[in-house]
Amino acid sequence: MANINDYKIIGKKSSKYFELLAKELEFDYSNIDSKQLERLGFYLFIIEHLTPLNDILDITDIVSDTEFNSILFNEKFDDFGIDAITINEEENHIQLFNFKYRNKFSVGKQSLNETILSSKFINALITENLTKLEGKTKRGAKKILEKLNSNDEYRISLYVVSNEDIEIKNKDHHLEQLENTYGLEIVTIGLEQISQFVSLRPSPIHSELIVDNDAIMSFSESSISSSKSYILRLPLSEVIRITCNEIELRANYAIEDLTPLSNVNIDYSVLFDNVRGLVVKSKYNENIYHSLKNDPSKFFMYNNGLTLTANDIRAESVNANKKVKLSLDSIQVLNGGQSLRTIHSFNSSDSKHLEDYLSNSEILVRIFKTSKDSELNNKIAEYTNSQNSISNVDLKSLRSEQLQIEQYLDEHNIIYSRKTGDTGLDNSKNYRHKISMERFGQILMSLRGMPERATNQKKSIFDKYYNDLFLSNKFSLEECPKLVEDYFNIKKEYEKVKSSIESSEQKVFYILYLQSKLEEPIIDLINTLEKIIQEYIPTSGKTLTAARKLIQLNFKTFLDSQVLPTTN
Template sequence: MSNVSINNFKLLNIKCQKYFDLFSKTNAFNQPVRDTKLQQRFGFYLYILESLCNEKDIDKISDYITDTEYNAYLTGNRYDDNGIDAFFIDEENKEIKLFNFKFREKFKSDQKQSYNEAFVSTKLVNCIMNDSTVGLDGKLRSYVHSVNEMLNGNDVWKLSLYMVSNEAVPIEHDESAIQQLKSFYDMEVISVCLPHIASMMSIRPAPINAELIIDNDALMSYSESSISTSKSYVIRLNTADVIRMTCRNADLRLDHNCENIDQLAEEKIDFGVLFDNVRGLVQRSRYNAAIAKTLREEPGKFFMYNNGLTIVADDIKAHPVNGNRKVRISLTGVQVLNGGQTLRTLHDFNAADKSHITEFLSKSEILVRIFNASSSETANKIAEYTNSQNSISSVDLKSLSTLQIQLEQLLDAHDIIYSRKNGDTGMDDKKEYRYKISMEQFGQILFALQGYPEKSSNQKQHIFGKYYDEIFDEKNFNFSQAPEITERYFDIKKAYASSTDSIQKIEQKIFYILYMHQVRSDLSYEQCINTLEEVLETFDSAGVSLTDARKMIQVRFRDYLNAILYSEYQP
């Protein structure tokens, strides 16, 4: 049986509707989408792709979607999707992600994903394997052409098929049909359905409390000063206790003297403990497999091989017990800030076999750091500075900074979603938001306004890295102007949307228009758009054929534009 309910199904529909509504506010469908279930289905695509592709720009996400019906409504062009509803090329991790979506309109607790959908998708996979685009049209043809070029290159690429649905029961990973696909096409088949999706949805959980009994020789306390009453702890903890203190059973979490650990074999992770974790849902990885291998083969050495967990709590109380031989620790408001992958893998390992809790988990230990962090700013800094076990983007780390949280609050007051994490649909579920902008987009906007429109795109990866302190410094960025700056961005998007079809519409141009209008506020957005097109046309590319996108990342192009803007030029 599934561990999700109809309420999870309903909450997902609400979130999908929000994604569709947000997208519709800045994008016009060629054919109006009036059916509510169809709106939710299209919103489902947008939400899932944001979460699994780590891309918060909703317009870019829309470009990934190859579904026949979606594109027919959006553009008026109807091309066969060949069983692949979305396509994403992850150049950083060298992974080609194919998506097959199934959106059910009604909830059934025993409804299982069908592996037949995976075989429907093989028509497109065959085109990739045969290095062919025959019979393909539209976006799909372009994507397959790009993929074939990559596969013919020197880099090693991983091919993954994501079977995504809002059904309650996933495909069994070891089903013979799925194994056949994996073997024949050298393709990973990954099931994502309602239980996975429910764990991704950002719903602020009720405080999670837990109790532990720790031997004195397995505990070290720490305080910031000798007179401080607030203490934090570093402990050596049995991994069965980790399962207990992070499970969904509130009574078991408080049962520090749990004598029958067999009952933990049935317990699932309470994803509320990961609400503030910097990393979203992570699919299978080599790192996770290594954890399971160590637990099974060398449980006694798990403590040495694993980096452990970092936990914060709103309150920590410690009392000596058993004649001062042990310490009883009571935790209020537990959050796992670092080691989320380890925690999920421990629970997955526990769920894989009922004997694992007694045979392996009870025989292994893990390092756990527990910090008293009643201040949210302290918790945010702990999360930022301790997340280095696996590579985490600078954007994700900075999403926990006080400034970024304050920006979220400021823009929320102006009915704008400031997306710090994948899946954000606003701080207030009841509010009607006008726009959604991601941290990355906002950073690009500021970079352009500060005089570097050419870097907004090609230096995007450094905006929250080496350029962050400069871009977000109060000398260069007036915090209170964030709502007005965001409004300008969307006003320019609207101006581009209503411009002639002959003008290529790419986001780089919006960053340039923001910059141009700041330099020449006497020019309207429409005049700036036309001027930029003229400058792109007359720019001397030194005899080399360059696309507009390639021209705009050159400092020489920016300087050429500046010479015109700072002259007495009038359109």
Template structure:
């Protein structure tokens, strides 16, 4: 159970997100020093949304926040948010995520999310259902129009409503009022409270170690070559043993000869073992449901139906005992690189009933591969990349482990710039970064600058870390240019936010950095004027398109290039 220390750690993390935002966007209003709660609340929005935003950076996430108070402080314009604080669209998965946030100033062990918090959002849901947007303005209206267009399309969109707070206890999702909300709006309702947030906040853990006892018939050693002194192992492990060695209780992790397994029914997963897992923190997925169904209906089939788990340990010590009938193994500083969803689901299933540990989990087995890394971080990254590449996982997550991405992270750190390769990464508490940029955003900027195709930066994201990857990050890539890419982005964002007469859009920034690269000596405000004029004038087959639709047209980019040649030269 998360307690006061978790609450305090969250406060610190939220303040760091707030500080990063102030270094990225010039706020229209200043928050007084005695209103620390307002700073934490703003940081809380960003922290939670980054876990769902699939590589969106702080600028993108701030555009997804429709909360009236947030927009009043940051942008100087706060419209009625109709009870929804943020709307995140995932176009690839066709998911719409709606968020209602509550951030409490003081900790209480007995505090719970209130049912009424969800019904504050009913105005937003009513607007979706009736499609009546009279009086709705700004970002709130934009988000509703996009939701309504998605639901009216032929594509199947999933809507999930998240009730999020820093309170200790969740909202009661089985409440009849919540059931009514599900029935009316055909949406899924999920609750995020302090316990869940505690796991999301996991920093790089202290080394996690465990001891295990196997029947010799359940273990197969593997050596990379004959002269190697480092052994890896492929083993059949009982699910109950997997629970034990990944629990938060270090005493249980060392009790390899445990006789009474009943204490395992109440143990918690140490999320530190998943720190290097490329999937990040997943609230739920269809795979979790399938694994749980196998455990419930056919536990003996888990070994055959499941791909298993891949671990890597800095040290593995194994010795034969009882006349080599048994193998005692000690794994030091280990991480689960693949199979994190399997591990989480087994722990969740364990919590559902005290009998599950003895009746089910002690009777089924999982395939576990335990590799020795001998402290070689590159080996760890390669194992994680290649074992996960066989599963349904984004190419960006896979590439986050590649050596060139780690090199960019290390290079930019020299200039106090945090290069976030994974969601939720805001650096260690010992370093005060002046700026943050995500790996995905950096790739989008390279597509605009290096490939010269800003029209593809927003709608070809899925190709940046696949078919465009070598061209952008490897072929003729000069790491010393990374700082210039980030600075162009910072300068472009700041320039747009300092012009109250223009509307900021993510796609405009890709065009602006592209224009700055082609005409580095040209005044940035002139470039913005040219871009805005081109957006206003552009039409497609005598039809008026939205600004976002205009900027993904190749003909728009070609027309802009012609205007640039004429207007920049004339200036």
């Protein structure tokens, strides 16, 4: 169960997010009290973890909360209970957010009895009459209706998020109406789940266990090597014990009474190096639950297993050479984090599950001795996860070149966010910018002369184009800080002219490209791009939006023909 320390850590993380945003907006927050800073930053912190958005300015654009927009932008409109709206077009998923930030820590689960969403917002969606809505709320509702009325199938979720553990009781009939009309899914997220987001460098986790000789196989790179790794067949009750948050239980390999294990939680420190973040709800997790409850004896065959690393593995034969005792130092779960979370969740959901199901289920566990070789750790994480549905960005996040970029940019007070939720290597440092791996890859692609591919082929950045962008002699580590500065300077210029020129990430990438070709002020490049967007007529003769034009190779060719001759 999450405690007051988790509450405080999340408060500090949230404040950090707001401070980063304030830096980008050049916003003076000296008159805002600390709890207000936490509340406003909490929105940014949560949205980054629950949506595909990872750029702090992009996240800010979807926050519709009345107070947030009034304080930061002096825009005053009623949010009608919707604090943020985003649409994930790749997953066909509409996400609505309602935040409940509490100023004091409360023990135990709190019931939400108040109205979550305003009936005005719900009625606006159901009647498709948006006249009573304003600002970002109206723009978001309009986009929602466009998607719901399209031929594509969209699912819609409402996330009710609080920094205390919550449950919803007595849902009002308006909310039930939205559930019935659009199949709305309500997801509650409280302190316990949010605490899993926080990446803090953990203390080493040590565990001990005993396995039968026929349940263990050793491996070494050569016949003369003394360094061995192991493949095990472990009961899930043992997996729970060696990864739990009780030091004494992790060391108690001879445990006979399993009752104490029904009250433990996972020690999230073992997942620090796991490439995949928390997935709040997924079909995969539901399948694990189903397998555990309905076919526990076959779980070994249904699950891919866990991959662990340890700085040291000590093995000795015991019980007249019938068993092997293993002592594991500094273990990390690099693959199978979702399985491990779900196993622990299944265990804690009912005290009977341990005896009835988990003790009768086994899983394949691979444990590699890596000493303190971070490069080897990273490769194991990448290669063992590459068989699963994990994004290429996550897989590449542990590569040595990405760690070098992170460290180099950190020296220039820039956060290079390799993982969701990163707020810098040094909590005491006053950072100027935060850039995600994915966004930095898009910057590199634009500067390689492919701004038209930076948005619609961004998945290829960390796959097909990765070596050329990050590993070729065209890449310069020393230039990285300037590239980030250029990106944010362009964003600021667009902010200055937002009343007359609409900004987009696509346009920013084109300006980066033009900037590499032309020595002109940013505002002149912005005007040049707008002029060419207006002049360009596609070969089909159809009328296209600016966004559709910018992803066409023919547009890029037309742009080059108009601007490159001026450099001769």
